[in-house]
Ligand SMILES: CCCCNCc1ccc(S(N)(=O)=O)cc1
């Protein structure tokens with residue numbers, strides 16, 4: 001069978017190891033972040049985001065999420081500092097969400113789930129020539145995770161900068177893609193402070209699939225061909241001895 005995966009009963013996270021054995025690897029994501037078990041590392045630099053000259057090129061529903069892609073021909077739009085040794089170039093951002101109520105984030109904080117989680121995906125353009133190459137390398141990607149919870153928030157323009165909270169305090173740990181191919185290539189940087197988005201925005205999944213083309217994330221939804229894409233989050237994975245560092249005390 002070709003690599004069809006989703007979030008349903010048959011093809012969801014508990015089945016992914018059949019096609020992607022790395023699902024049971026030693027640096028899988030997401031994880032449950034337990035603040036009292038994190039280690040404050042004073043040598044961790046602040047993260048620096050240069051998103052001012054970012055050029056989004058498209059938005060698409062890939063059957064697993066809504067993805068906004070960026071023009072990544074140069075380091076204009078990049079993340080630096082933090083646990084990173086050089087600039088990582090912004091490739092895309094996307095979201096993970098639930099259905100009703102407050103579960104939907106991938107990372108959890110002492111078991112607390114948020115309504116949704118934004119992932120800003122960057123790749124190590126200093127060491128690799130393409131995103132695909134970087135995505136398979138242990139130091140290839142850096143994903144900035146931002147929790148979203150309910151109320152109303154500004155959403156002017158499309159600069160990812162307006163999607164960020166006031167504080168850039170973060171946790172960081174070595175992990176993986178949270179969807180197949182689950183490559184263990186991600187340095188995760190998860191911001192502690194959530195941003196606020198409106199209940200109706202988070203509760204209501206994005207535009208339904210266009211008629212006829214029903215992405216696989218929708219196909220296995222039971223309840224009679226509902227057109228909603230929801231619950232596209234992977235549950236927390238074993239820490240396997242990894243250290244989670246905090247940039248703040
Ligand atoms: C070489 C093919 C890789 C495509 N994979 C994209 C991708 C990017 C980010 C994440 S996430 N959810 O870990 O940020 C998952 C999957």
Ligand SMILES: [Zn+2]
Pocket residue numbers: 094095096119178
């Ligand atoms: Zn993601």
